[in-house]
Amino acid sequence: MAEAADLVRAAQRGDAFALGELMELLLPYVGRICGPIALQDGPDAVQEAMIRILRGIRGLHDPLALYGWARVIAVREAVRVARQRSGVPAGPLDDLSAAGDPQLGVDIADTLSRLTPEHRAVLVLRDIEGLAEEQVSQILAVPAGTVRSRLFRARTSFRKAWTHD
Numbered sequence: 001m002a003e004a005a006d007l008v009r010a011a012q013r014g015d016a017f018a019l020g021e022l023m024e025l026l027l028p029y030v031g032r033i034c035g036p037i038a039l040q041d042g043p044d045a046v047q048e049a050m051i052r053i054l055r056g057i058r059g060l061h062d063p064l065a066l067y068g069w070a071r072v073i074a075v076r077e078a079v080r081v082a083r084q085r086s087g088v089p090a091g092p093l094d095d096l097s098a099a100g101d102p103q104l105g106v107d108i109a110d111t112l113s114r115l116t117p118e119h120r121a122v123l124v125l126r127d128i129e130g131l132a133e134e135q136v137s138q139i140l141a142v143p144a145g146t147v148r149s150r151l152f153r154a155r156t157s158f159r160k161a162w163t164h165d
Contacts, residue, residue, distance in 0.1 A: 041081045
């Protein structure tokens with residue numbers, strides 16, 4: 001983490017090399033967040049999130065908060081992109097493969113693709129990223145009660161879609 005904070009500070013001072021290193025460091029992390037939420041539009045969401053991160057890095061007050069700050073941007077961009085393109089059929093999520101069982105990963109991705117972007121976001125943040133409801137509430141800028149209800153509906157929808165195939 002200290003290395004990332006050092007890169008942030010250097011990038012904030014205008015060091016283009018440090019900024020490039022920082023972008024390379026963040027790209028897989030942002031991709032892991034955007035992919036399950038934006039589905040086939042994940043690469044577009046990643047690109048949008050990385051642009052926002054690049055443009056906003058000078059405004060990051062606490063370099064040690066880099067990953068949390070990037071997570072907020074990634075989730076919001078993924079939800080925004082997914083909403084914009086919600087009429088487009090969803091494709092499989094390559095990153096969600098179970099250990100040694102690629103078909104299970106495809107099945108999980110297919111089931112997730114049937115959920116709304118908001119439900120995918122709450123599932124990714126709670127069940128994949130392991131964040132607390134309050135943290136999810138802050139990231140998504142919705143009340144904690146909304147997080148709980150979305151999470152309940154998302155899990156119910158996921159189970160229903162999973163068991164009826």
